Amino acid sequence: SQTIHQWPATLVQPVGSPLSLECTVEGTSNPNLYWYRQAAGRGLQLLFYSVGIGQISSEVPQNLSASRPQDRQFILSSKKLLLSDSGFYLCALLGAGANYGYTFGSGTRLTVV
Amino acid sequence: DQQVKQNSPSLSVQEGRISILNCDYTNSMFDYFLWYKKYPAEGPTFLISISSIKDKNEDGRFTVFLNKSAKHLSLHIVPSQPGDSAVYFCAAKGRTSGTYKYIFGTGTRLKVLA
Numbered sequence: 494s495q496t497i498h499q500w501p502a503t504l505v506q507p508v509g510s511p512l513s514l515e516c517t518v519e520g521t522s523n524p525n526l527y528w529y530r531q532a533a534g535r536g537l538q539l540l541f542y543s544v545g546i547g548q549i550s551s552e553v554p555q556n557l558s559a560s561r562p563q564d565r566q567f568i569l570s571s572k573k574l575l576l577s578d579s580g581f582y583l584c585a586l587l588g589a590g591a592n593y594g595y596t597f598g599s600g601t602r603l604t605v606v
Numbered sequence: 607d608q609q610v611k612q613n614s615p616s617l618s619v620q621e622g623r624i625s626i627l628n629c630d631y632t633n634s635m636f637d638y639f640l641w642y643k644k645y646p647a648e649g650p651t652f653l654i655s656i657s658s659i660k661d662k663n664e665d666g667r668f669t670v671f672l673n674k675s676a677k678h679l680s681l682h683i684v685p686s687q688p689g690d691s692a693v694y695f696c697a698a699k700g701r702t703s704g705t706y707k708y709i710f711g712t713g714t715r716l717k718v719l720a
Contacts (some may be wrong), residue, residue: 525705527707536695536711537713553647587706587707594652595647596640600647
């Protein structure tokens with residue numbers, strides 16, 4: 494079965510510091526991977542998606558970037574965090590067949606102080 | 607532009623009664639819809655789905671209704687239980703440049719009162 498691992502679970506970072514969140518998947522190959530953010534009082538906003546190694550599509554202009562160095566690894570990064578980057582970050586894997594929806598990771602709570 | 611909307615940010619229901627969560631969408635090309643349930647500090651988990659060729663799908667206490675002409679779907683939970691207290695997101699499947707992705711509503715926080 495497909496599983497998705499995301500870490501760390503919580504992170505407190507000062508403004509201007511770098512960020513790296515990692516997501517890895519098991520049980521599937523060549524998955525479509527997604528980074529979402531849930532900000533306070535808002536829904537799930539799609540940040541990036543990737544259909545393969547080195548292929549990144551950005552949904553919204555922002556202070557973040559994403560990379561896919563390996564088939565089952567998806568990384569969310571920032572060179573300098575802003576206060577507005579605080580939120581709950583979720584990595585998601587599209588199930589076998591688009592109608593299976595997403596499997597989400599457990600999320601990372603990022604607080605920028 | 608919010609293509610999927612959940613206009614009720616919160617809902618409180620008495621245990622044993624029906625919970626009805628609503629979702630509206632604007633894009634008639636969406637052909638598949640899902641509901642997710644999310645507890646605090648956890649990732650959302652899949653709850654129930656419906657294809658645009660159907661108007662109802664039922665799974666135990668959960669039923670999703672789709673009204674294509676109104677571009678509206680709803681999730682009914684009967685009977686509601688305290689463990690159902692969570693944030694519920696509806697999502698619609700869209701396709702961009704050959705890639706599938708789901709567009710989520712802003713969520714509705716359901717509180718079931720014991």
